[in-house]
Amino acid sequence: MVAGLIAPSRAPDSVPAGVPAPVRGAALSLRDVHHAFALRKAPLPVLDGVSFDVEPGAFVALLGPSGCGKSTLLRLVAGLEPPNEGRIAVDGAPLRGPHPSRGLVFQDPTLYPWRSVIGNVAVGPEARGRARAESGRVEEALALVGLSGFSDAFPHQLSGGMAQRVALARALVNAPPLLLLDEPLGKLDSLTRLTMQAELVRLWQDKGFTALLVTHDVEEALMLAQRILVFSDRPARIRADIACDRPYPRHREDPGVVADRRAILDLLGTA
Amino acid sequence: MSDIALVRADGAVRRPAFLPALASVAAAAAWIGLSALVALPPDLGDFGFTRELAIGFAGFGALLLAAGFLHPGEAGLVRRIQGWSPWLVVLAGLLGLWELATAKRAWLPMPFFPPPQAILEVFVEDYARLADSVWHSLRLLAGGYALGALAGFTLGVAIGWSRNVGYWVHPVLRFVGPLPATAWLPLAFFVFPSSGAASTFLVALATGFPVTVLTWSGIAGVNKAYYDVARTLGAREGFLILKVAIPAALPHVFVGLFMGLGSSFAVLVVAEMLGVKAGLGWYLQWAQGWAAYANMYAALAVMALACSGLITLLFRVRDRLLSWQKGLVQW
Structure with a gap:
């Protein structure tokens, strides 16, 4: 089970020694996905016939009003719940439950408070029974998010931004070809947010994974993504693709960005 | 923190409320005064060990005096003695009152309220039997507590984790659990082959109930997102139970262990009084039977010390295991 998780590196000779090899991004395809929450009175529909494809290595933002069902969509793609209807496939294979090849970062860091920073990052290798074999990768993942000096700190000693970096390192340690980001910067202060946005782009460019980012921040989507899927209110449907x-790094004041921002806000405002 | 609190707005460092050295000297004076109270007025009865008690109190006072003159510096012990000085003064006062009320003025009826020197006499003359009782009590408690804690923990995890186990065990737990373990005593003493086995069972029962309930509620209350995180990272059920659910529930488990320890003391003492022919509970009963009231007080003191020591030990273990938690209650 484990051997297939680590995707083969794309170009091992171009990679500096000591850095984990870039992974090939995964292709994702959703076909007519419907989903509803089972409430007591009547089912509450949250996803209404969502279909889209993501090509390997792309950075796609899912944008929509809060509570529209984008986070549910991400949970389905992660495999934490099966969809009521429809088909979700990664690299052509239908999903069967969660898998370490699809990393998930939540809005809350949800670090284990009883584990040190390094212990939290090591959860992935440990859960797969490869703690010893992959201890080097744990260190590397921590270095990747700039927290090498904090291995032995405990979560309650970290700031919000640092905790979210640890959560990112924890997801990256498995070298997932698909990284699912559920408003990971939503609760950070605006300065930390800007820094982390730049870091996300850098990590994505370095590693080559496919990124799926859920956000309700139009500007964030415009700064990070190559493609933005705009969702309607619940039950969510794709309103615009x-x-x-634009090349990275992008600038907020770029006239194109400003115009796109206005257009998308109009789209959401009339939703 | 405390350093900041000591600096006033104008930057001047405020002196602590009292001089530590002075407090230590006051405590020394109180204990030497107590020693004089024991030694000088004649006893209203024939008590051995009046002289020895006076010497002991005087010696303790001299130690306190020495601590007062030593430089506090970084010496932890000296500083701690000085910190306890106000308490030591009050303690000397209370002991003095006791001495007056019994040996010196006999305000309290004599055989029932022995003076401090009589307690000292028990410790010196009967220490072998006391130590043996402590040993028997501890052995019984350790066996029963370990059994009950282990069973309660396992059961709590099983109920919290598995809906099936919960379905079958929950009603039984609700029906039988709240029954005080002592109620089983008459039954246990004829069902089990020996009174020792019966008492071990009762102690285990008293420990097991709170440990089960608290472990269960701890497991049930684990943040569901912790499981999602682990599952997306490749965890299977074993990892979820052992490495996520149990560590997350540990703070609750320790509350259960603490409550279980308290009720196990109660059951232990009752079991020893009624059936087991050894241990501190038996010693209490035996002393009362012989109207040896001084022995009773001595055994009570030893029991208090032992129970407090065990609770302290449990809290130390918890502090070590849960050092990641903030705001732990200090015992």
Whole structure:
């Protein structure tokens, strides 16, 4: 089970020694996905026929009003719940439960308070029974998010931004070809947020994973993603599929960004 | 923190409320005074060990005096003695009152309220039997407590984790659990082959109930997102139970262990009084039977010390295991 998780590296000779090899991004496809919450009185529909494809290595933002069902969509893609209807496939294979090849970062860091920083990052290898074999990768993942000096700290000693970096390192340690980000910067202060946005882009460019980012922040989507899927109110349906292929690093004041921002806000405002 | 609190707004460092050295000297004076109270007025009865008690109190006073003159510096022990000085003064006062009320003025009826020197006499003359009783009590308690804690913990995890186990065990637990373990005593003493086995069972029962309930509620209350995180990282059920659910529930488990320890003391003493022919509970009963009231007080003191020591030990273990938690209650 474990051997297939670590995707083969794309170009091992171009990688500096000591850095984990880039992974090939996974392709994702959703076909007519419906989902509803089983409430006591009547089922509450949250996803209404969502279909889209993501090509390997793309950075796609799922944008929509809060509570519209985008986080549910991410949970389905992670495999934490099966969809009521429809098909979700990664690299052509239908999902069967969660898998370490699809990393998930939540809005809350949800670190284990009883584990040190390094212990939290090591959860992935430990859960797969490869703690010893992959201890080097744990250190590397921590270095990747700039927290090498904090291995032995405990979560309650970290700031919100640091805790979220640890959560990111924890997801990256498995070298997932698909990284699912559920408003990971939603609760951070605006300065930390800007820094972390830049870091996310850098990590994505370095590693080559496919990124799926749920956000309700239009600007964040425009700064990070190559493609933005705009969702309607609940039950969520795709209202617009916007290509966004400006080079990185992007600037907030770029007239194109400002115009796109206005257009998307209009779209959401009339929703 | 405390350093900041001591600096006033104008930057001047405020002196602590009292001089530690002075407090230590006051405590020394109180204990030497107590020693004089024991030694000088004649006893209203024939008590051995009046002289020895006076010497002991005087010696303790001299030690306190020495601590007062030593430089506090970084010496932890000296500083701690000085910190306890106000308490030591009050303690000397209370002992003095006791001495007056019994040996010196006999305000309290004599055989029932022995003076401090009589207690000292028990410790010196009967220490072998006391130590043996402590040993028997501890052995019984350790066996029963370990059994009950282990069973309660396992059961609590099983109920919290598995819906099936919960379905079958929950009603039984609700029906039988709240029954005080002592109620089983008459039954246990004829069902089990020996009174020792019966008492071990009762202690285990008293420990097991709170440990089960608290472990269960701890497991049930684990943040569900912790499981999601582990599952997306490749964890299977074994990892979820052992490495997520149990560590997350440990703070609750320790509350259960603490409550279980308290009720196990109660059951232990009753069991020893009624059936087991050894241990501190038996010693209490035996002393009362012979109207040896001084022995009773001595055994009570030893029991208090032992129970407090065990609770302290439990809290130390908890502090070590749960050092990641903030705001732990200090015992």
